[in-house]
Amino acid sequence: MLAFRLALADLTRPAWHWDHDRWRCGESWVQPISHPALAHEIDHDRRATTILVRDLASPVTLEGPTPPVTGGDGAADAARGDALVLHLQPGRVTLTAGIGGTVPLYLADNGEVLHGTWDLPALRDLLQSSRLQDRAVARALTRRHRYSSDTLFTGVTMLTERAIATFTTAGVQLTYPPPAEHVTRARGLRPGADPRDGLAYLLTEAVRPWCTSGAAMGLELSGGLDSATVAIAAHQSGATPLRTFGLLVEGTLGAEQHHRRAAIAAHVGALDDVLRAHDHAPFCTGGIRASGAAHDPRGEFYREAFEALADRAADRGVAIMLTGNGGDEIMAPRIDELPPPPPQSLAEVSWLGPRAHDALAAIDDNLAPSAVLPTPTLMGFAIHHPAYLRAGIWPVTPFAHPRLVRFAEQLPLETRRGKKLFRDFLTRAGLPPYVTHPQRTEHFRDLMQQGLRHHGLSLAERLLAEGMLLADHGFINPDALQRTVRDAHQSATVPSVLCDTLVLEVGLRSLLAPDAAPVV
Known part of the structure; x- marks a missing residue:
């Protein structure tokens, strides 16, 4: 819902002013997404500045209950919609998310400056291949996705629903909320109820x-x-x-x-x-x-x-x-x-490397608590x-x-x-x-097969010949992947999970290369 660059030095004597499409203070800026579906408010005095961005269906305003910067009473009100509250004080930045999560918010810092954006490529200057998050990469390669503040990079945090992120000179600290309450058992319908x-x-x-x-x-x-x-x-x-x-x-x-x-x-x-x-x-x-x-x-x-x-x-x-x-x-x-589902097999991802295998033991670490949605x-x-x-x-x-x-x-x-x-x-x-009550419904399985057969296999061969980033860092075994690609040319079906590896490799390259070149 917004992007920003916030330097702690600018928060000592804040003097925010609107400049074209964003609020500015010194070298710092906050840019709410400009869209008719969104609204934003700002409230500032000598002690603090609070910026609220929300969608039109969210009931919270800065004139209403206290903004949820500490998880107090205001948090319950903000949580009813899709809202984000940014609270700025000398030496401290606090962000609190509502329940909506319509778009992600990624956070990264380089010491004295906190960067935030909904668009991960905007942070590419702060990303390093040496800081890949093992469990997040393992999740992506094996389709064992989890809802977490983890991203593919240890230096980047995603603000999950109702979570509070605090930035000081000590870095970014994220606090998960209590688990959301849910109906634990289905109820019977009243007679005549529709x-x-x-x-x-x-x-x-x-x-x-x-x-x-x-x-x-x-x-x-x-x-x-x-x-x-x-x-x-x-x-x-x-x-x-x-x-x-x-x-x-x-x-x-x-x-x-x-x-x-x-x-x-x-x-x-x-x-x-x-x-x-x-x-x-x-x-x-x-x-x-x-x-x-x-x-x-x-x-x-x-x-x-x-x-x-x-x-x-x-x-x-x-x-x-x-x-x-x-x-x-x-x-x-x-x-x-x-009935309980069968255990998930890794047999089809036969090209996992030692680093990914080791990370599977931690795949359920740092999970966000039960969400409202x-x-x-x-x-x-x-x-x-x-x-x-x-x-x-x-x-x-x-x-x-x-x-x-x-x-x-x-x-x-x-x-x-x-x-x-x-x-x-x-x-x-x-x-x-x-x-x-259709007899059959559409699916994208044939589209996946076309993409892999006509583009993905040749892409995999090219990446393997060049040397893959995921292989260099121990997440995949290039020899095993080469065998899979060779066998796929002769088989009726290309393993769809191959797409996950190619998507991850190409995406990481696009973020980490100084000037990413076309892959085809």
Whole structure:
């Protein structure tokens, strides 16, 4: 929600003034993201300066309860929305996050100066290959992702939800909040109760602030149940005109996906834009990874396609993008409602090096406590949303509204299983069975295979010939990776987990090379 450079020396005699797009004081500056979906306030006196940045759905203001700089009463109020409070005092900087986590905030310091940004490449001058975070790299290579303040670099911290970061001459200290309280057991429905009514009410509550903002709205429309449910809610909340955007896969699946999308768009009166996903496969020529441009290695697997979608939406004038992200999480069975999953195998990542193997023992260290929102949703935000911000679009995820999350936690399993509630909601709205109960749904597995087969294997060979950073630092075994690549040329399917290694290697190179060169 903001970027900044804060020198402790400037906070001794603060004299903040607005300069074009940011607040300045000496060599320090604070730049809130400029967007109609966001607001910011500043309050300063001789003792301290407080800057609040929030989205339009957040209730907290500087004139309301005390800003949550110490985790006191104000923290509970700020936590109801997506807000960030920056509190500046002589010798001390304090940041407190709300629950939203729509975009990440990365923190890094070089002694007397604290840098903060939502866009990791902005910190590239402070990044070093000698400071790779072992457990974070191991998580990325093995798809054992965790919600944590850890990043790929030991010198960079991510501010997690409700956490407090304090910067002094001693460096950055992060304090996690207490675990969020959750409904621990599903409840039975009252006789005659219809959970579709609760879903409709809460989705309307989540969408309404954005429908009344006056900003042009778009919607990620895949053709699946989640985005279709958001589309109906947005339409019923008065979101007109609404533009929908989708990535269309190829073949029979794509034809069925197009049929469903057309029905949903027509039902809500949306103007529909379609991009062919296979024109933007992973590692494709012209994509951000192939270009060598600095980028966050944690980005979306299919970031080439989703960045093309974001750019198309920006070209159409969209300022706010609704997404169906989070639908899987709120409808998912709880751990106690399912048989225990089988142990996760590392057999398919046969090229792990000794440093990565050793780091697996610490993979669950430094985990953030239970969050208000589902942690997979929050992790997805950090991966998916920065591309929208770069395009000037604010992403909104109605399924991450706290009251809707709590409502879903209480629903009986039979209502959540197979997303029955969404299917029933769409059926009542009048959508046809081929939308509410499709025989097959779209997926990106073929897109992944195309990207790896046509671009990824040759990229892997080139990287191995040059010498890989991950190999130099002991995270992968280059000989084992070479065998995997050689075998993949002869097999019907390329191991999809190979993408994780290539994404990480190319991303790290883009950040650490003095002048990153194109990889293709």
